[in-house]
Amino acid sequence: MDTNSSNKSQKNYEGDGKNFNRILSDLPDEMLQKIITYISIKEAVATSILSTRWKYQWIGNYKSNMELNEGLFSKRQDFIDFAEKLYKICNNSNPQKVSLILKVGNEFRRVNKWLSAFVNPMIIEELNLELDGIKNPLVLPNEFFTSKTLTIFQLSMRQVIKIPSSTINFQKLVTLTLKNVIFPNHHCTQKFFVGLPSLKELTLIECDWKKVGSLTIICEVLQKLFIREWENEENVEEQNDHDHRELGFHAPKLLTFSYDGDLINYYFLFSTTSITDASIEVNENNNSTLQADYFVSKLFPSLIGVERLSISDFALEAFFQAPDLATNLPTSFHHLVVLRVVSSSPLDLSCQGLQTILQRSSFLQEIEFDVQFAPGVFLDANDENEIKPLPECFKKHLKIIKIHGFCGAANQLNAIKFLLKTTRVLDRLYIHGSEYYFDSHEGRQKLERFYVQILRFRKASLGCIINLE
Secondary structure (H helix, E strand, O other): OHHHHHHHHHHHHHHHHHHHHHHHHOOOHHHHHHHHOOOOOOHHHHHOOHHHHOOOHHHHOOEEEEEHHHOOOOOOOHHHHHHHHHHHHHHHOOOOOEEEEEEEEEEEHHHHHHHHOOOOOOOEEEEEEEEEEEEOOOOHHHHHHHOOOEEEEEOOOOEEEOOOOOOOOOOOOOEEEEOOOOOOOOHHHHHHHHHOOOOOEEEOOOOEEEOOOOOEEEEEOOOEEEEEEEEOOHHHHHHOOOOOOEEEEOOOOOOEEEEEEEEOOOEEEOOOOOOOOEEEEEOOOOOOOOOHHHHHHHHHHHHHHOEEEEEHHHHHHHHOOOOOOOOOOOOOOOOOOOOEEEEEOOOOOOOOHHHHHHHHHOOEEEEEEEEEEOOOOEOHHHHHHOOOOOOHHHHOOEEEEEEEEOOOOOHHHHHHHHHHHHHOOHHHHHHHHHHOOOOOOHHHHHHHHHHHHHOOOOOOOOEEEEEEE
């Protein structure tokens, strides 16, 4: 290319750049604001170099929506410098939504300063704080605990939550998520939850109740409750026979309940029979001194109206190994239509717990055997006679069966054969092969041969479609 052509191309490029800047400058304010709402605050600030009109456009948007995430920066100091600059520009901007995600470390004074500037209790509607490495107490103004506008609050920190001695009243708080939070004592914790009259969704993840003692939380309008507490190195070392707490929830309008944990505390539900969706996944934990049978027996009476139930095999079997507690199990689950059994070990189709649930769920339409990290559901040939009488749902209502973890073992094939010949209105049988056994060319060929074999099994429901993948 000659020099003249090169210069001409350069001029065209510069002209295109000027045209581009002019196009950006001509965009209406509404469109600029719309664009900025779809990008992070770091990217939004960078737009200020695009054109004169873009220079301060981002400020208007982030006066209402303040998001600070250390993970978006390659260096910690860059994040701190950026947050400080934002603090100076947007101080007292009163955003309605605030999200702060960072490792606090030695910067707790800065963090408290940012919070005092950005969190106005009279304006804030949504607050998300994910604070790692926090060594000193987080300071929220006393006025925050009487906010009349806050509707969503998410707090994640391994630190004691400082609850003021003054009045607590979150009038409009609907959704609360607490993760790794350490509750200070019985009185303050009770006072905190009493101050949540509008709470409908409560999530408690790995929270520490050791300082609280036994407690009953009253949530008159609560609809969803999710609890997760897995054992980790810290609580294993600290745990002893006196660390377990009994925590009750008076929630007459509860619709959804989920527990996933290692039996670190006991949880009870009072005045609750409206639950339609429930998940009770108690994990086998040899270090726990809590009894799984007692734990589950206290939850089952609240599940009389459940429609969809997910339960771990350990919870089922532990409960039914204690006949004196089995009287707490409802005599029938008239509303149960979907049952999911979760297991991390091979699941015996004839096991007492599973069969008792099936016998009492006459209207069950779908069952899923979700066997993880192990060969799936099985039935030894000699155990077929143990499944008597045949569950009523097998005769009239069971239409979908899902099996995970299939590896082709003889007793697995026997379980499939039994289900096909006893479920009279079955529409579909889904069988998911284990990747460990079939994730190769030879494995897929073997899976196809199993599929042909299964298709030859006698079916009580002639229209049943079998999917093996």
